[in-house]
Amino acid sequence: MTDILFTLYPWIKALHIMAVISWMAGLFYLPRLFVYHVEQAGTVDGAGAIFEVMEEKLLRVIMRPAMIVSWVCGLILVLTPGIVDWSWVWPWTKGVSVIAMTWFHHWLALRYKAFAAGENALTGRQYRMMNEVPTVLMVIIVLSVILKF
Numbered sequence: 001m002t003d004i005l006f007t008l009y010p011w012i013k014a015l016h017i018m019a020v021i022s023w024m025a026g027l028f029y030l031p032r033l034f035v036y037h038v039e040q041a042g043t044v045d046g047a048g049a050i051f052e053v054m055e056e057k058l059l060r061v062i063m064r065p066a067m068i069v070s071w072v073c074g075l076i077l078v079l080t081p082g083i084v085d086w087s088w089v090w091p092w093t094k095g096v097s098v099i100a101m102t103w104f105h106h107w108l109a110l111r112y113k114a115f116a117a118g119e120n121a122l123t124g125r126q127y128r129m130m131n132e133v134p135t136v137l138m139v140i141i142v143l144s145v146i147l148k149f
């Protein structure tokens, strides 16, 4: 088992990075779509329904599969011997940040459901502010995995 994990290590890491890029693209873009949805949907007939289709496809076709592949590959990397030493700080900062990133994903999915039910309660400004959450988490995650403090 250990041999297989060592052989697969660069391939799993490559897949992990591809999945993470796709997931992050959605985590950055979906709150922007919500901003336009709140501020522009009322200005053009039928625009609200178009935003909902875009949001649903982004969540279901790109973000959810990318999040699952990021987690599966990330956990395989954790299980690969010699990759993670829990006596260092970086695995903890990264771990807490990816859990927070996953929470943010689910928060966005709940906001989408609220839009679909016609019950969105947040403003464009609030969505703009929430847009900073994945940016801050990404900075912490990348510094964790690159600097390995």
Ligand code: HEM
Residues within 6 Å of the ligand: 013, 016, 017, 020, 024, 070, 071, 073, 074, 075, 077, 078, 083, 084, 098, 101, 137, 138, 141, 142, 145, 146
């Ligand atoms: C979803 C849960 C995640 C888990 C369990 C996880 C776990 C891991 C592990 C164990 C490694 C191997 C580190 C090494 O080879 O030294 C790694 C690499 C990496 N991860 Fe994640 N990760 C996750 C999500 C993320 C996210 C959200 C990002 C970006 C925002 C990210 C970016 C990276 C990068 C850039 C590397 C390559 C680092 C290097 O080779 O130096 N990961 N991840």
